[in-house]
Amino acid sequence: MKFVTVILFLFVNFNIVLSQDKTKAVSFNASINGEKLQLDYNYAFGDDSISFSNLKFYISDFKFYRDEEFIGSIAKKNHLIDFSQPTTQYILLDSISNLHYNRIEFNLGTDSLDNVSGAMSGDLDPIHGMYWTWQSGYINFKLEGSSKVCPSRNHEFNFHIGGYLFPFISMQRLVFEVNQSSDLSFNLDLSKLISIHHLQNEYNIMSPSEKSLLFSKRIVDCINLSK
Amino acid sequence: MKVSLIFVFVTLIFLMGSFCIYKYQLDYPNYFPAVKYDFSRNPLDENTIQLGRKLFYDPILSADQSISCASCHSPFNAFAHTDHSLSHGIQDQIGQRNVPALFNLAWHESFMWDGAINHLDVQALAPISHSKEMASSIQDVITRLDSSSEYKELFFKTYHDSLISSERILKSIAQFQLSLVSANSRYDSVRQGKVEFNLQERNGYHLFIKHCNSCHTEPLFTNHQFKSNGLSVDTTLNDYGRWNITKMPSDSLLFKVPSLRNLSYTYPYMHDGRFNKISQVIDHYSKGKDRSVNLSKELNSPILLSSNEKVDLISFLLTLNDKAFVFNPKHQFPKKIN
Numbered sequence: 001m002k003f004v005t006v007i008l009f010l011f012v013n014f015n016i017v018l019s020q021d022k023t024k025a026v027s028f029n030a031s032i033n034g035e036k037l038q039l040d041y042n043y044a045f046g047d048d049s050i051s052f053s054n055l056k057f058y059i060s061d062f063k064f065y066r067d068e069e070f071i072g073s074i075a076k077k078n079h080l081i082d083f084s085q086p087t088t089q090y091i092l093l094d095s096i097s098n099l100h101y102n103r104i105e106f107n108l109g110t111d112s113l114d115n116v117s118g119a120m121s122g123d124l125d126p127i128h129g130m131y132w133t134w135q136s137g138y139i140n141f142k143l144e145g146s147s148k149v150c151p152s153r154n155h156e157f158n159f160h161i162g163g164y165l166f167p168f169i170s171m172q173r174l175v176f177e178v179n180q181s182s183d184l185s186f187n188l189d190l191s192k193l194i195s196i197h198h199l200q201n202e203y204n205i206m207s208p209s210e211k212s213l214l215f216s217k218r219i220v221d222c223i224n225l226s227k
Numbered sequence: 228m229k230v231s232l233i234f235v236f237v238t239l240i241f242l243m244g245s246f247c248i249y250k251y252q253l254d255y256p257n258y259f260p261a262v263k264y265d266f267s268r269n270p271l272d273e274n275t276i277q278l279g280r281k282l283f284y285d286p287i288l289s290a291d292q293s294i295s296c297a298s299c300h301s302p303f304n305a306f307a308h309t310d311h312s313l314s315h316g317i318q319d320q321i322g323q324r325n326v327p328a329l330f331n332l333a334w335h336e337s338f339m340w341d342g343a344i345n346h347l348d349v350q351a352l353a354p355i356s357h358s359k360e361m362a363s364s365i366q367d368v369i370t371r372l373d374s375s376s377e378y379k380e381l382f383f384k385t386y387h388d389s390l391i392s393s394e395r396i397l398k399s400i401a402q403f404q405l406s407l408v409s410a411n412s413r414y415d416s417v418r419q420g421k422v423e424f425n426l427q428e429r430n431g432y433h434l435f436i437k438h439c440n441s442c443h444t445e446p447l448f449t450n451h452q453f454k455s456n457g458l459s460v461d462t463t464l465n466d467y468g469r470w471n472i473t474k475m476p477s478d479s480l481l482f483k484v485p486s487l488r489n490l491s492y493t494y495p496y497m498h499d500g501r502f503n504k505i506s507q508v509i510d511h512y513s514k515g516k517d518r519s520v521n522l523s524k525e526l527n528s529p530i531l532l533s534s535n536e537k538v539d540l541i542s543f544l545l546t547l548n549d550k551a552f553v554f555n556p557k558h559q560f561p562k563k564i565n
Contacts, residue, residue, distance in 0.1 A: 115345070117346065118265075118269070118346040118347070118348030118349055118398075118401075119346075119348040119349055119393065119394045119397035120394060121392060125392070125393055125394065126352055126365050126393050127365055127366045127369065127393050131349070133355070134353055134356070134357065135344065135353075136344045136349055137345075165473070168474070208474075209474060210474075
């Protein structure tokens with residue numbers, strides 16, 4: 001009996017290892033001046049420097065398609081990508097990795113239903129600092145840091161981008177054509193997102209507004225599938 | 228085998244007993260509308276209500292452990308506050324708004340004077356985090372509660388494990404607030420056929436229906452909408468109400484219509500607490516309206532009342548006081564939770 005149990009245990013574990021080997025993951029990275037982002041590191045920025053202390057954003061509702069046909073999704077709906085916790089930059093595809101897809105879609109941000117559903121746990125727990133407290137709603141994208149080009153106190157910039165109500169719905173849908181062998185690694189180009197001109201004039205966006213809506217669209221333009 | 232069956236049977240009896248004892252039914256009259264709160268996501272339960280009550284009265288929620296929810300939302304004021312026109316928070320700081328009363332919250336779909344909060348479960352995050360109220364954070368609250376053996380026990384008793392999470396804290400505070408139902412005023416006794424209005428109250432009721440009911444709609448005495456009632460801007464506050472949230476010009480100076488229940492206990496009145504007496508409020512509607520911005524269409528015509536009519540209207544409004552609610556021992560400071 002003991003022998004059978006041991007064999008069964010080894011067999012199950014062997015299979016788990018095998019399946020883990022096959023499992024693909026979607027990864028999210030960020031770059032500045034072509035380099036991989038490190039938080040709290042000084043990067044050249046024009047004649048000055050820039051550093052980023054915090055980068056977090058929500059990715060939600062991952063869907064996979066073959067041509068126009070929906071073929072699967074990731075069971076977990078919301079994923080908080082937090083660059084201070086590198087493990088969150090990877091989303092395991094589990095059962096999806098065996099499907100034949102050529103298009104993937106996901107949201108940058110949380111949908112309106114999750115914004116009106118009260119207290120949540122997991123990635124949507126307000127302890128993550130991604131829930132506005134003075135008003136209801138999730139911050140979909142948070143980027144904080146400092147640069148001397150910012151005419152603000154301590155030269156800080158704070159981009160807290162969110163909003164689930166019309167006309168300032170900041171959740172954005174991203175669509176990428178891919179092939180099965182593509183490495184699903186996405187990169188946020190911070191050099192493109194943050195320009196000197198922007199930081200001199202626009203360094204604090206912290207509530208749903210026309211500015212936050214435009215910023216959310218700008219983020220989408222700065223996310224690319226790594227080749 | 229026999230022992231296992233007995234064990235299963237005893238467990239089932241125990242679970243059924245627990246269900247019967249602790250499940251809590253919100254008690255309200257049949258002339259109240261359907262509740263808006265989705266109880267399926269946070270079913271009421273006596274232990275959770277008691278945990279929420281303990282948290283509501285505990286200054287452990289604030290950064291220096293000096294301010295509780297009840298510091299501003301006093302039970303004797305129908306969970307409003309009468310000492311200040313604007314809220315009084317941590318280190319004697321004064322906020323921007325008059326403290327709203329708390330009752331019949333299961334019928335609300337938004338919270339705060341400007342509707343900034345869309346769900347009761349997350350409302351407590353606002354005062355916990357506000358620098359002039361509790362100046363803390365939900366993470367710090369979890370840390371403080373985690374170091375309390377008393378709370379560990381209470382969370383275990385409520386949730387059957389001692390994990391203290393933001394979701395549990397917020398939902399338990401919400402449950403206590405949901406249990407605050409005010410439906411035992413003289414008006415309610417009249418609605419239930421137990422007593423009759425006297426002549427003055429009846430006249431006042433008819434005036435109320437004619438002039439006030441479209442916004443302060445019975446039986447909850449609010450339509451829960453945002454309206455401008457013609458108050459001029461207090462330039463020391465520059466509070467534009469609903470506009471702060473939506474940024475829509477048409478929402479400038481709109482504030483949530485408050486319930487008129489428990490008026491005697493909840494002065495001062497208006498979002499900035501500018502009126503101390505009901506008679507001042509009635510005078511405002513008779514002659515004091517600022518017509519310049521987004522005035523509610525219900526107020527296009529002046530509410531012209533004689534002196535006698537004003538007295539009659541006030542007589543009716545006083546029938547909305549719910550003494551049984553205000554002095555209900557179940558809502559007071561929890562001396563001990565068993």
